[in-house]
Amino acid sequence: MQSYMAHNGEVFKGVPLIMLINGGSASASEIVAGALQDRRRATIVGTTSFGKGSVQTVIPLGADRGALRLTTARYYTPSGHSIQALGIEPDVSISPARLTEEELAKIRRFSEADLPHALANEDGAERHALTMPDEQPPEGYEGEDFQLERAKQMLKDGTITASTGLKRAG
Secondary structure, three states: OOOOOOOOOOOOOOOOOEEEEOOOOOOHHHHHHHHHHHOOOOEEEEOOOOOOOEEEEEEEOOOOOOEEEEEEEEOEOOOOOEOOOOOOOOOEEEOOOOOOHHHHHHHHOOOHHHOOOOOOOOOOOOOOOOOOOOEOOOOOOOOOOHHHHHHHHHHHHOOEEOOOEEOOOO
């Protein structure tokens, strides 16, 4: 067995950071995105994440008796916000593919909040309705990953800084 010890402070202090998320980003990736966003250490780019902010523990019931899955905890961002049923909203909304209103309607119905018996957000907050992203791939786009290409371009252009995330106009 090997042990690794964390050291105080940032290894890459001053380096701009972008984290990509989408509706498939759930659980641990949402915790990381929320922490980086809360601490203004990264700019979150993409579309709203899934919204799984709970922890389940599987308890075996014995041979041939199955198991019980029990919700035992909830995840919170460093600022104390629950992501349960809400997800993480990106700082910069960019879709990976060109969307029509019909395709957006299908995406709107796929999140933790839409699952049967899902836990509600304990603050009573509800997931914001998904809207058309600020940016989409151009007509006829033939690249492999529009979000990644845009994130790399933002870093090259200097529109992202390490200490403040997205540079605000003004």
